[in-house]
Amino acid sequence: MFFEILQLILQPHVLFAIFIAELFGVFIGAMPGLTATMATALIVPFTYFMDPLAGISMIIAMTAVAIFAGDIPAVLLKIPGTPASAAQTLDAYQLGRSKPVETLSTDLVCSALGGIVGSLILIFTSPILAEFAVNFSTVEYFWLTLWGLSMAIVISAEQPIKGVLGVIIGFLIATIGIEPVYGYVRFTFGRVELLSGISFIPAMIGLFAIPELLKQISKPHEKYLVQLLRGGKTYEMISTALKKFKTTVARSSLIGTFIGALPGAGADIAAWVSYGVAKRVSKKPEEFGKGTIEGVIAATSANNAALSGAWIPLLVFGIPGDSITAIALGALMAHGLRPGPMLFQRHGTLVSAMFAVFILANLLMLLIGYLAIRLSSNILRIPRNVLVPLIAVFCVIGSYAVNNSLFDVWSMLVLGILGYFMERLGIPIPSVVLAIILGPMVEFNFITTLMKSDLNPIIFVSRPVAAGLAFLTIFTWVLPFIRTKKLRIKGSES
Amino acid sequence: MMKDLTVSIISITLGLFIIMLCRDLPMFIARGYPGPSFFPLLLSSVSILCGLILLIKFFKDVRKGGISSNLRFNFRVLRQVLNNKPVINALKFSALLVAYILLIPYAGFFLVSLIFMFITQVVYGVSTLKAFAISSAVILFVYVLFIGILKVVVPEPILGQLLYR
Numbered sequence: 001m002f003f004e005i006l007q008l009i010l011q012p013h014v015l016f017a018i019f020i021a022e023l024f025g026v027f028i029g030a031m032p033g034l035t036a037t038m039a040t041a042l043i044v045p046f047t048y049f050m051d052p053l054a055g056i057s058m059i060i061a062m063t064a065v066a067i068f069a070g071d072i073p074a075v076l077l078k079i080p081g082t083p084a085s086a087a088q089t090l091d092a093y094q095l096g097r098s099k100p101v102e103t104l105s106t107d108l109v110c111s112a113l114g115g116i117v118g119s120l121i122l123i124f125t126s127p128i129l130a131e132f133a134v135n136f137s138t139v140e141y142f143w144l145t146l147w148g149l150s151m152a153i154v155i156s157a158e159q160p161i162k163g164v165l166g167v168i169i170g171f172l173i174a175t176i177g178i179e180p181v182y183g184y185v186r187f188t189f190g191r192v193e194l195l196s197g198i199s200f201i202p203a204m205i206g207l208f209a210i211p212e213l214l215k216q217i218s219k220p221h222e223k224y225l226v227q228l229l230r231g232g233k234t235y236e237m238i239s240t241a242l243k244k245f246k247t248t249v250a251r252s253s254l255i256g257t258f259i260g261a262l263p264g265a266g267a268d269i270a271a272w273v274s275y276g277v278a279k280r281v282s283k284k285p286e287e288f289g290k291g292t293i294e295g296v297i298a299a300t301s302a303n304n305a306a307l308s309g310a311w312i313p314l315l316v317f318g319i320p321g322d323s324i325t326a327i328a329l330g331a332l333m334a335h336g337l338r339p340g341p342m343l344f345q346r347h348g349t350l351v352s353a354m355f356a357v358f359i360l361a362n363l364l365m366l367l368i369g370y371l372a373i374r375l376s377s378n379i380l381r382i383p384r385n386v387l388v389p390l391i392a393v394f395c396v397i398g399s400y401a402v403n404n405s406l407f408d409v410w411s412m413l414v415l416g417i418l419g420y421f422m423e424r425l426g427i428p429i430p431s432v433v434l435a436i437i438l439g440p441m442v443e444f445n446f447i448t449t450l451m452k453s454d455l456n457p458i459i460f461v462s463r464p465v466a467a468g469l470a471f472l473t474i475f476t477w478v479l480p481f482i483r484t485k486k487l488r489i490k491g492s493e494s
Numbered sequence: 495m496m497k498d499l500t501v502s503i504i505s506i507t508l509g510l511f512i513i514m515l516c517r518d519l520p521m522f523i524a525r526g527y528p529g530p531s532f533f534p535l536l537l538s539s540v541s542i543l544c545g546l547i548l549l550i551k552f553f554k555d556v557r558k559g560g561i562s563s564n565l566r567f568n569f570r571v572l573r574q575v576l577n578n579k580p581v582i583n584a585l586k587f588s589a590l591l592v593a594y595i596l597l598i599p600y601a602g603f604f605l606v607s608l609i610f611m612f613i614t615q616v617v618y619g620v621s622t623l624k625a626f627a628i629s630s631a632v633i634l635f636v637y638v639l640f641i642g643i644l645k646v647v648v649p650e651p652i653l654g655q656l657l658y659r
Contacts, residue, residue: 049644161544165505168541172512175534182523184530187515217587218580220618385618389611390632392591397603397636401646409595417588425501443533451527 001352008053008353009360017054018361019368021062026372028062029069030379031387032079033216036066036267037323041204042391044331045398052335053353059328060354061361067267067303068111068369071296072376075103084267084306087275088299094291101373102237106293107300108369109238110249112362114301117253118260118308119358122315126344126351129316133341138452139460141317142445143469145438148263148319150476152434155264159426160480166427170435171442173198173415180440181447193407200330200436202399202412207433208323209395210416211423213388220385241293248278248294249301256302260309264434266322267303267310274302308358315339315351319438323430326437334402502548509542583618590614602651608633 008014021043028039040059047055070082074089075096085092088107095103136144153163176187177197188194242249252274259270278298279288288295310321311328318339320326332339337347344351372379399412419429453459461467512534519531594610601609608629615625640646 046640046644046646049646161547162501164540164544165501168505168537168544169508171537172508172534175537179530182530184519186519186530186534214584214587217618218583220583383620385615385620386628388587388618389614389629392594392614393607393611393632393636396595396598396607397640397646397648400603400649401640404647406595406599406649409598413591413595420584425497425504427501439533447528447532455526 001349004349005353005356008349009057009356011054013050014054014057014357017050017058018061018357018364021058022065022361022364022368025062025065026069026368027379029066029081030072030372030376031382032073032077032081033212034391035082035208035212036063036070036084037327038208038212039063039066040324040327041201041208042394042398044201044204044327045401047331048334048402052332052337053350053357055331055335056328056354057357057361059324059331060357061364063307063324064111064115064304064358064361065365065368065372067307068108068300068365069372071107071111071300072104072372073380075100075107076376076380082268084271084303085299086268087271087303088296090289091292091295095293095296097291099237102234103293103296104373104376105234105370106238106241107296108366108373109242110297110301111304111369112366113249114253114256115304115308115362115365116359117250117301118257118305119355119362121254121257121305122308122311122358123355126312126315126355129312130341130344133316136317136341136465137463138445138449139463139466140469142442142449142460143466143473144317144319145441145445147469147473147476148313148438149435149442150473151262151264152431152438153264154476154480155262155269162425162427163431166422166429166431167435167439169422169427170432171439173203173432174436174439175443180444191407193405198411198415198436199399199402199405199408201327201334201402202408203415203436204327204330204433205395205399206412206415207419207429209391210413211420211429213392213395214416214420216384217388220383220388237293241297245294245297248297252278252298252301253305256305257309257312259302260306260321261312263313263319263321263438264430265306266324266430267306270306270309271299271303275299304362311358315343316341319441320434323433326433329437498548499552502545502552504545505541505548506545509538509540509545512538512541586617587614590617598649600651603648604633604637605651607636 024043025036025039028034029036039062043058043062047058050058067082067084070080070085071088071092073079073081074085075092078089078093080086080089092103092107149167153160153167155163172187174197176194178184178195179186185195255274255277256267256270259265259273260267275288275295275298278294279285282288282292282294284292284294306322307324310325313319313321314325314329314332316339318329320329329339337343337350395412395416396409399409400406402408419432422429422432449459450457461470516531516534516538519534520529521531521535523529590610590613594606597606597609611629611632612625615628616622620628640648
């Protein structure tokens with residue numbers, strides 16, 4: 001088995017795909033404003049034309065590097081390249097003013113370590129959870145998907161009510177087409193192209209890439225001038241930091257993986273939580289925000305670990321942990337791989353090879369990341385007025401390539417403009433995306449469960465796991481009210 | 495605050511629109527099982543409810559007195575927004591994108607992409623020669639990667655298909 005996996009991942013085309021994806025990840029991650037999610041949406045249509053392992057490896061490798069590369073402009077310009085780098089920006093920039101290469105190299109090593117710890121947890125927990133999940137019925141899946149939607153509301157929006165609206169919009173987008181239980185046609189306005197619903201990948205490209213392009217083109221001449229990075233006592237700083245803060249790396253990686261595995265919570269939230277915990281338990285909390293490497297290590301280990309964590313619910317239950325895995329779900333389905341417990345039984349070798357790619361991608365990131373640090377000034381100099389039209393062409397070809405349909409390209413554009421306005425109004429796009437995926441699952445599992453029980457609602461809490469998940473879901477709904485009440489009490493006390 | 499008012503109007507309108515669309519779909523079917531419009535109607539009700547909550551919040555703020563000056567301020571902001579260079583840049587780009595997608599079926603992906611990249615760069619301040627060189631290089635790269643290596647199908651032109659074969 002081990003040699004079989006090794007043979008699979010060491011195929012030249014798989015290694016080449018990982019290498020190219022990492023280069024692309026560096027480029028997107030290092031450009032402020034362009035996110036790893038957008039890069040995933042752009043890359044997915046092209047994975048359709050590869051074998052499943054090469055295609056999925058591209059997504060895994062690209063996201064890992066993009067999240068690290070987001071720290072490059074954070075260190076050099078005080079601008080996080082991706083939202084996942086925001087937590088450590090202040091500390092990273094302060095440190096980077098005197099030691100940019102050393103700070104970025106330490107950041108790179110800790111990112112890789114976080115990614116590897118997250119991958120190991122993914123490797124060891126997923127098969128166990130999958131065995132457990134084999135016994136799940138529509139009742140458990142109903143609560144699990146509803147809990148995922150609830151988390152998307154609670155976590156992703158500043159105002160939960162706008163999170164609810166995001167979920168409603170996503171859910172309604174997903175209801176277009178042939179209804180899954182009875183086969184009724186809904187909201188197609190007579191268009192044949194809409195019978196199978198809005199294509200998922202063009203929708204993702206539209207929702208994640210077009211709003212970014214519209215924002216970026218509003219400052220067409222913006223480019224960043226950074227001096228070439230040379231020299232630095234890299235090894236010394238890395239070894240000192242690792243010796244001193246090994247507990248921080250381990251703790252942050254665990255926190256990152258756990259938060260990544262929660263539906264709706266991504267690498268950015270993992271980084272903030274881990275940064276907060278590190279500050280609370282630190283011997284020198286007053287140094288946080290003023291340039292401490294401990295803060296950088298805590299956030300960077302957590303955000304990369306979260307990436308692997310997000311694959312746990314995706315592979316085991318078919319429920320994505322964040323927007324990146326939501327898009328990856330589309331790629332898996334396109335290759336005929338239906339995530340869920342049966343995936344481990346039917347495609348065991350492929351799943352194991354994917355796990356190995358997680359480790360390989362994080363190791364290769366050390367090399368690509370180091371090159372990126374050295375070449376960062378060149379990447380940051382590319383002006384927006386050159387970059388934006390280039391990405392727009394990729395958006396069009398990517399949307400078209402999925403079904404060879406211009407209708408998909410128009411869907412991408414319409415949803416992109418819709419996404420731009422939603423962002424401006426504070427409606428979170430990740431909630432919309434999770435609802436597009438989880439909405440139909442909630443509907444299907446709810447109706448089929450009621451049919452099975454002949455409309456007896458007791459079935460929803462009749463099994464222990466279902467009852468536990470029901471409690472968790474209701475607790476998630478109540479949580480914001482408890483938090484508001486606590487804040488009010490605190491406010492009146494002070 | 496104005497954002498909340500906008501969101502509330504949108505969510506109420508969306509809710510009502512979905513209710514209207516669901517009028518031909520049954521909410522329950524035989525034996526009382528939830529039908530195809532059950533979830534859309536549930537969602538539209540929640541959407542209307544959210545809109546009403548935001549609207550009530552908005553009017554509460556009006557009562558507190560802070561909103562009239564805010565509304566006046568926002569008309570000024572609206573004027574500023576319409577004369578705002580970043581907004582104009584985003585609108586120009588949207589228009590270019592629409593024209594790009596509209597023309598693809600007539601002139602084919604490669605030619606229209608080349609023209610789109612070239613015009614967009616020139617419009618946003620890149621010199622003509624540089625824009626042409628970058629656009630040509632990118633299109634050549636796209637051709638080699640997508641057609642040569644990945645065998646991706648791209649939209650072909652209705653007119654003059656021979657040119658591309």
